[in-house]
Amino acid sequence: MNVKTMSKNLKIAPREKAFYFFTSIGNYTGASASSLKEFMEKINEVNVKSLEFHLYRGDFEKWISEVLQEGELAGDIRRLQRLNPMGESLRTQLFLTVSRQMRRSAI
Amino acid sequence: MKLKNEIAALDVTDWRILQALQENARQTYTAIGKQLGIAHSTVYDRIRKMEQHRIIKNYVALVDAEKTGAKNITAMITVYTDPKVSEKVAQKLCEAHEVLEVYTSLSEELQIMAKIVAETPERLHEFISNSVAPLPGVLRVRTSIVTKKFKEEQFSIEPKQSQNL
Numbered sequence: 344m345n346v347k348t349m350s351k352n353l354k355i356a357p358r359e360k361a362f363y364f365f366t367s368i369g370n371y372t373g374a375s376a377s378s379l380k381e382f383m384e385k386i387n388e389v390n391v392k393s394l395e396f397h398l399y400r401g402d403f404e405k406w407i408s409e410v411l412q413e414g415e416l417a418g419d420i421r422r423l424q425r426l427n428p429m430g431e432s433l434r435t436q437l438f439l440t441v442s443r444q445m446r447r448s449a450i
Numbered sequence: 451m452k453l454k455n456e457i458a459a460l461d462v463t464d465w466r467i468l469q470a471l472q473e474n475a476r477q478t479y480t481a482i483g484k485q486l487g488i489a490h491s492t493v494y495d496r497i498r499k500m501e502q503h504r505i506i507k508n509y510v511a512l513v514d515a516e517k518t519g520a521k522n523i524t525a526m527i528t529v530y531t532d533p534k535v536s537e538k539v540a541q542k543l544c545e546a547h548e549v550l551e552v553y554t555s556l557s558e559e560l561q562i563m564a565k566i567v568a569e570t571p572e573r574l575h576e577f578i579s580n581s582v583a584p585l586p587g588v589l590r591v592r593t594s595i596v597t598k599k600f601k602e603e604q605f606s607i608e609p610k611q612s613q614n615l
Contacts, residue, residue, distance in 0.1 A: 358584050365578075368595070369592075369593025371583045371588070373530075373588075
């Protein structure tokens with residue numbers, strides 16, 4: 344996997360492996376994330392429709408597992424998906440899930 | 451036929467030959483000659499020159515994809531780009547076999563429009579996600595999947611256009 348590891352929780356994905364936020368099939372918002380830190384920032388910025396679109400397709404889980412190689416976080420996101428959160432509640436829960444992993448990795 | 455600044459000056463015979471070919475590109479030089487009242491050798495010479503100058507670019511079969519059973523979907527995408535790199539983005543799109551047509555437009559902001567085919571909506575999404583969104587300078591992409599086609603034709607010479615010359 345072409346991921347550059349700069350520190351324990353700051354893996355930087357190359358441009359072609361970054362996460363690109365869409366709101367539906369083929370509709371790219373212009374927001375992308377190359378690291379977990381950037382991903383967390385974008386969770387707070389993008390249209391919540393984009394979060395719903397990717398969560399229920401399993402795109403977040405796949406990218407976090409395959410590109411960032413954060414298996415534990417991918418599992419947390421899978422569990423979050425099963426709770427069926429929507430709208431701003433989804434944004435908050437996703438943000439908390441990712442920030443918890445950031446803290447865990449920093450220890 | 452004369453070329454001026456890469457623009458060919460076609461005479462009435464050239465236009466009529468083009469019109470005949472657009473109606474049926476498989477007809478013989480003799481058949482075109484009879485139709486237009488000129489020698490088949492004239493038809494041959496004119497067509498050869500127009501091919502050499504790329505006025506006639508190609509002869510292709512127009513396939514009705516639906517009748518072949520192919521289940522491709524068609525989508526029109528609008529790619530909003532940084533104007534500095536729009537040419538490069540358009541060229542990159544042209545390289546992809548999924549992309550059939552690429553145009554640029556200057557309306558409120560610079561846009562690239564492209565016609566794309568894919569096997570499924572998921573494959574379309576993968577293509578845009580993996581091959582369009584990551585291109586440097588792409589700001590956002592809007593996609594419309596075609597649900598019904600009402601008309602699809604190539605540019606054709608109007609009979610009046612060739613008769614009035």
